Amino acid sequence: MGIRMKKKQLILMFSSIILGTLVLSGCGKSSNNKEKSKETLEVTSKGFPIVKEETTFSMMGPNVGVAEWKDMPFFQDYAEKTGINWTFTTPPNADFSTKLNLALASGDLPDVIFAASSNNLTASMEMEYGGQGTLIPLESLIDEYMPNLSKLMDENENIRKSLTTPDGHIYSLPAIQTRSTSIWPRWPMWYNGEWLEALNVKERPKTTDEFYDLLVRMRDEDPNGNGKKDEIPLVDVQLDNSRPWLMAAFGLTELGIENMDGKAVYTPITENYKAFLEYMHKLYTEGLLDPETYSQAQEQVKAKGQNDRLGVFQDYYSYFTVGTSEADGLKHPMFAPLTSDYSEEPVVPIASGMQRSTLSITSKAESPEAIARWADYFYSEEGAFYMNFGPENSFWKFETNDEGKQVRVYTDEVNLENTEDTRGTITPAYGIAVPTIDTDWPEDYQIRTDKNQEIDTTFNDFMTSETETKIAPYGKIPFPLVYMTDEENEVIKEVKTDLSTYLEQMEAKFITGVKPLSEWYEYVETTKSMGLDKYVEVYQSALDCYNNS
Incomplete structure (x- = not known):
């Protein structure tokens, strides 16, 4: 446990x-609400009863x-x-x-x-x-x-x-x-440790360029040793699990509204996000990102992992995907945040x-x-x-x-x-x-199936250590848990669905090349026309109230 x-x-x-349910404005304290305290019972100061x-x-x-x-x-x-x-x-x-x-x-x-x-x-x-x-x-x-x-x-x-x-x-x-x-924004990403050993990788990537170079080696140097060019360097489903980790390399911790030094910013129209799309498009077109990213389910990912075809993958526990024992999970190191020209210091989003x-x-x-x-x-x-x-x-x-x-x-x-x-x-x-x-x-709190059972915390120790060293020091809160008024929630409801649908479609099109990134300006203008200004304004109001509370 x-x-x-x-x-x-x-x-x-x-x-x-x-993250989580968002809500707020009207930052003043009310004097109309007084705390109820009838004190009809005699309450002890500590302990039981x-x-x-x-x-x-x-x-x-x-x-x-x-x-x-x-x-x-x-x-x-x-x-x-x-x-x-x-x-x-x-x-x-x-x-x-x-x-x-x-x-x-x-x-x-x-x-x-x-x-x-x-x-x-x-x-x-x-x-x-x-x-x-x-x-x-x-x-x-x-x-x-x-x-x-x-x-x-x-x-x-x-x-x-x-x-x-x-x-x-x-x-x-x-x-x-x-x-x-609890701080993971999604499942962590894991490196296939046996592939790293086969490729004689001594240090794991620290930049997006080094990560790209490693993926190329995974594609070309037969790290699974079967004589076939069947390796998939990076796998995902709809990009949902790898996005938080890779987008962070470009200085962004949220695909949506992010708190940047007290300012609410819609990240999908920033130059940082455009650079992220260019990078992911490069991985996709060069066969470094699984070509079935937008068509497969998690079951297919696991099947590929159990056939030793995956180099970098996402799962709660690494051994769930590769189909090995818990002890073998110690071979697969956790992905650490990368830096790039857009983010010189490593950063990762922290979940609620x-x-x-x-x-x-x-x-x-x-x-x-x-x-x-x-x-x-x-x-x-x-x-x-x-x-x-x-x-x-x-x-x-x-x-x-x-x-x-x-x-x-x-x-x-x-x-x-x-x-x-x-x-x-x-x-x-x-x-x-x-x-x-x-x-x-x-x-001392662990519950055992047998009184003489050894409590093996080896993998949990490993996972905690990896989290403490590779995620915790670089964590950033994308946006605090705030309150919003009914009127502000109505604005969110009015804009968010169309905005999210358009963003999801365009991200996939830009990465796969269905839409060229030369159409970036048109994409930004279309996004702004969907009521983006009032959408951001609501979050800014909520953030101001939170910061002043």
Whole structure:
């Protein structure tokens, strides 16, 4: 399941708050919203129980269909620890958005909206129902009753900024991902290490020119040793996985709106992007980029990899594509960022490490303080493990191994062929985003199939090391997680679809040569005619508010 995060990487992961649902303007703080604090319950200051007299709240959340929440050991055991019980309204995930909207519109509210996600409790809904007082502000509750989350916010101001709406309030709690893989914008690219060895490559490319030269060697020097010219130096599907890594060599971290020193820039009409297209067209026409890039599926890529035909490829784990063992995955080094005349310093985009709308408290809750304390435990390592895997003796248990050490092992009830299906009956943290941190578990937290099982973290160690050295130091946030008003979202909706469709078509045509790059000027003018100015203006307004918050 991973290894203990190093402190510097943990902080970096918290910094990687980007992309995702975009939202905002009207940057002033509102004085109309006051935080609700009825304090009808006596709430303890720390530890368990949370309340001195047992109480019950109501919760609404999406059910993924594995088990009823009332039957889950997580909720049952945590109620005993905390003194807080729940009644549940859990419509199927597919119907949750409709049911939530009805509840908010009618005023027939639960105390807590749980695991809604920004798709169901959107940023504009947060602002609307927060402004009305239906959702209560959480920032003072966080400061006073949530020391674990407060600590994370103190370590990185972007967490608080990304949760704070234009009226100055926070209306939902986040899910924060801190896994070593969380900063990847897409699957990483991997070099075929056996080909590098066959070609006697001692140092991997650092520039786009050196990368081109290596691809030529892969094409021409028979690195798979079968006597055929069947090597595919660079493979992809629709360019979706390699684009973030290769476009970054030209100084761009987002195909769309990017934050460049406080200015919102639409990158597909920049000279940097034109240079990227010229480079990719060169790779395509010289047979260095797979000619089936725009026609194949991932299954075909894997088939080529298992036939030892790929030099540079993308996958979550390298050995998934080449069809070898996990141990053999150590042979394939991770792609490191390149530089070019357009970007003298290496840079890579960093993916989002946070989701909003995992827990909101409504005006019906009579003790928001107790609910805040209830949720804060999950922002600690111990509490996050509890949220993800439930209490002892449900999904896991302690056993003493032959060395006399207590270790965690799966209980007898767990289906070892599909542990996730069993886990989904234990905790709601299955297929939905919940208020917690999702981290690489240290060895003491690893769950074993047998008490004497060796925990082999070799490949995870390798993957973390490669990420820390080749991605993390060069990461850039393309655009922060911001809020937008309904009016601004309407502008985005009005322009984005046509803009994205045209961009997708033209990129493929320029790279494959269907359209010559001599038509670049016409492409730029057509793009601008699609309402680009007001599209960029909306993002600029959102960025200004974020920076001034």
